[in-house]
Amino acid sequence: MRYILEIKMEGAQEVLDQLYKKVLLGATLEDDIHSYIFYLNPDLSGQAGHTTSSLAQASVNGVLDAMPGPHGPSSSEVTAPPEAQECMKRQFHVNKAWEVKLLQLTVVHAILSRVLSAETETHTKEGYRELIEVLLQSTEIDSKLICMLQDSDKLLSHMTAKCLASLLYFQLREKTTLSHPWITFCEKHLSESLESAEAVHCLWILTAVIKEILKDTHPQRTEILKQLLTPLDITFEVFYTSLFSQHFGDFRNPSHIVNSLVCCLELLELLAASRIHLKLHFKSQRILFLKPCALNILAWPIPAFVKRKLVILIKKCLLCKVGEDLCCGSVPFLISPEHLLDGDMLALADALLHAVHLGLWKALSIPRKPSCFGGDEVQPGCRPRSGPDHVTLRAASLITVKSLEIKFQNCTSANEMKVDLQKFMSELLAFLKPHLQPSLQLHNPCEWLSRVFIEQDDDMLEAARASLSIYLHLTREWDTCACLTQEREAWIHYTHGNGCNPHCIFLFFLKSIAFDSTVLLDFLISSETCFLEYFVKYLKLLQKDWDHFLSICKFFAATGPKCGVNVHDPLPSLVHNGSTSHMVPRALASPVGCINACLWIPQASDAAFDSQSQTVMPKETHTVPAHGPPSWTPQSLVDYDSSGGSDEEAPSEHLVNSKQTSLCQELTREVQGLPRTCKDQKELSLEPQSRPVHPKEASPLFSASGNGAPSGTIQEVGPFLRTLKCLEELHSAIYRLQEKNLFPYNPAALLKLLKGVEAKCHNVGALGSTAAFV
Structure with missing residues (x-):
């Protein structure tokens, strides 16, 4: 047989x-x-x-055990029985x-x-x-x-x-x-055994099926997912509540519960992603938003990678970025305003802030060794990295600020927002303090954002955008009522003390990229960050809040030696424009008495500032691809501009010509200031041109031409002039690219905002003396 x-x-x-x-x-x-x-x-x-x-x-x-022991004959001498x-x-x-x-x-x-x-x-x-x-x-x-x-x-x-x-x-x-034995198997094990291998198999298989649905291009994806979730919706809700509502000590075998937690978190991410992409609203898809008891595990004695996984999941949910690596297209362009989703976001944000108020971040332990690709263990012969797990720090910081933004969007009381800002930002800053070395300076708590997110561009800009939104909601009463100067200054100091001053954050951001305008240009033509939206909103605020910006520049100039900010940096010679004098005034006046902000006072210790200053470039640069324009379609700048529908805000009909290789070479030359070849000029002369901005609109405030500086010109500048010089260079670069039809979208509204900043600077210069500083 x-x-x-x-x-x-x-x-x-x-x-x-x-x-x-x-x-x-x-x-x-x-x-x-x-x-x-x-x-x-x-x-x-x-x-x-x-x-x-x-x-x-x-x-x-x-x-074999019954055979003779070690004193018996060897295996080569004895035939097996x-x-x-x-x-x-x-x-x-x-x-x-x-x-x-x-x-x-x-x-x-x-x-x-x-x-x-x-x-x-x-x-x-x-x-x-x-x-x-x-x-x-x-x-x-x-x-x-x-x-x-x-x-x-x-x-x-x-x-x-x-x-x-x-x-x-x-x-x-x-x-x-759908297989009836499978449904019965899931109902039994998800309802009875939280720690069993069978429950883990159920979660893993459900995750694999939903992942295939999201990756598929089948036109009936929504119906397919509906057929899968209908019989198991209530069962999974019971499992979720039972798993995360218990105390860790209640489990018989705590070591096995980690597998259940990891599989459940992966399934929750895909359920949330399918809810956003496929427009379904099952209880299992909304349970993380409506019953965020999963936050309890952040205080459990479980491996740090499980807690990190949960914090990152919440970050993706609040940013609507769940499932973006599985679905075709970018999530922000797929989703549309939805009242039910907005309500769920608010519920999740409120629950997170409530947990923070109860000491969530105090209970969250951050491992002292950073997370690495492939694990946390350092291989023999490699130098161990020092510092905390910045992945968790960034995610925890971002979800706190994002939750505050969502809460403020639905809050009408300025006093309530003021109390909440102090309550939650103090918790966040206290959470970050022991993990940031050197520690944050007490005189500028706004530095936390650039310090925490210095290695992650997209999260940094998301946090900056959320912080700017918080500031705008806090100060929206300034536009509706006549606030006294003292009251307004009190609000300014309050936002600054809680790490949400937008001008401080922007200056620290420019410092982290060494005031390099080409980095800003990379961000503007990239679809990987929200820099375009953040930058446009900030430029609009900058024009309305100009006096405040000047006071912050003065603050940076005064505290630079204390906080390691290099406020004295060489600048090429300043020249006169044909119509307007751009010599830097000796003294600048402002309603709040802060125009000495842009003074540059040479000091002997300037070299020490450079050694302390952290300068970080983006992880990668982004240029127009050589095989066609980007596949993304950024939100129109007209939406951010309040001037109405003028001709210059109309979308450009010609983004990039078919001869992408030569055009991208030309883009690189324009950005880097390289000479144009005759062949490039001939090819570009055949390209259709969109309406460029008038040359007077792009006249530079500062000129970088000329190798030597005439006597009497300024060789040291502070944060005010470094910022304006950076924006001027960006303005000129965008204008040149738009003139040659190389910019990936119509930047007319953006150029108008940058021109408005120049006008503010001209007005400031007209208030003071025309003599140059020496």
């Missing part, structure tokens, strides 16, 4: 090998499809014996059955992948589809796979889970009835 089974195993393995090669090549099944059913039936591999490999090995060990030989043969058959099982699962998974792939030919796909349907009907392969999930062999169990996930997605795509 055993000999017959051995022949069956050998024959099955050969047939499965041949079938697998056909499937990999996408070949049509010429033979009778039903002949393959026998070899793909999991019962075939189970006929070799019901003992598992572990039991068989135990039998072999038991027989018949009992040992029999156990070895049994072990061989079990191993052969194990290999056949894995091969069966691999072939079935490959067939399902071919059926679900859009690249498979229709005729070939029909044969594969018929084979899977026969397996479901005649062998009930779904029930057998569910039984194999509980196998003690981890590799076999994992392959079974992958195969079952593909099979479930096949049923959903083909609009057949």
Whole structure:
């Protein structure tokens, strides 16, 4: 009998090998499809014996243990007894059955992948589809796979889970009835056993199926997901509440609960992503927003990577960025204003702020070694990195500021917002203080943002945008009522003391990029950050809040030696423009008496400032691609400009010409100031031009031409002039690119805002003396 089974195993393995090669090549099944059913039936591999490999090995060990001990003859001198030989043969058959099982699962998974792939030919796909349907009907392969999930062999169990996930997605795509044994299996284990391996399998398979739905381009994706979630919606809600509402000490086996937590968090992320992308509102998709009891685990004694995973998940939810790496297109352009989603966001933000007020960040422990790709352990011979886990620090800081922004968007009382700002920002700053070395300076708490996010551009700009929004909501009463100067200054000091002064944050941001206008240009033409929206909003605020900006510049000039800000930096010579004198005035006046902000007083310790200053460039630069314009369509700048629909705000009809390679070379030359070749001039002369800004609108306030500075000109400048010089260079670069039709969108409104900043500077210069500082 055993000999017959051995022949069956050998024959099955050969047939499965041949079938697998056909499937990999996408070949049509010429033979009778039903002949393959026998070899793909999991019962075939189970006929070799019901003992598992572990039991068989135990039998072999038991027989060998009965043999003579260390003082007996060696294995080369003694032939194994018949009992040992029999156990070895049994072990061989079990191993052969194990290999056949894995091969069966691999072939079935490959067939399902071919059926679900859009690249498979229709005729070939029909044969594969018929084979899977026969397996479901005649062998009930779904029930057998569910039984194999509980196998003690981890590799076999994992392959079974992958195969079952593909099979479930096949049923959903083909609009057949979802496997009833699978629904029963999930309802049982998600309701009864929180720590079991079966519950983890349920979560993992659901995650895999939803991931396939999000990646698919099927037009009925929403209906497919609805069919999956309908029978399990309440079951998952019960599981979620039970898992996160308990105390960590209540679990019988705390070490096993980590797997459940990780799988549950991954599933929650995909449920939230599917809610945003596919416009469904099941309880399981909203549960993290409406019942954020998952925050409880931040105080549990569990590995730090699990807590980090939760904090990052909340960050993605508040930024509406969940699932952006799975779905086609960018999330902000897919979603539309939705009252139900806004309400859920507010609920999550309120719950997070409430937890912060109760001491959430005090209970969150940050490991002293930073997170690394591939794990936290340092390999032998490598120098260990010092410092805390900045990934968690950034995520925790960003969700606090973002939650405050969401709360303030729905708050009408200025006094309430004032109290909340002090309450939550003090908690955040206290949380960050022990982790930032050197510690934050007491005279400028606004430095926290650039210090925390110095290695992550997108998060830095998201935090800056949220902070700016908080400031605008706090000070919106200035435009509706006539606030006294003293009251206004009190609000300014209040926002500054709580780390939310927009001008401080902007100056620290410019300092982190060394006041380099080309970095700002990179951000403006990139779709990877929210810099465009933040920058436009800040420029509008800058024109309205000019006196405040000058006072902050004075503050930076006065406190630069204390906080490591280099406020004295060489600047090329200043020259006179044809119509307006741009010599720097000796004294500048302002209503709040702060115009000495832009004074540059040379000091002997300037060199020490440079050594302390942190200068960080973006992780990567972004230029117009060589094979066409960016695939993204940024939000129109007209939405940010209040001047109405003039001609210069109309979208440009010509973004980038088809000759992208030469145009991108020209863009690089323009930005870097390189000379243009005759060939470039000839090619560009044939390009259609959009209406450029009038040359007078782009006249530079500062001129970088000339290598030497005439006597009497200023060689040291403070933050005021460094900022204006940076904006001037940016203005000129954008104008040149727009003039040659190389900018990826119409920047007319942006240029108008930058021109407004120049006008403010001219007005300031007209108030004071025209003599130059020496």
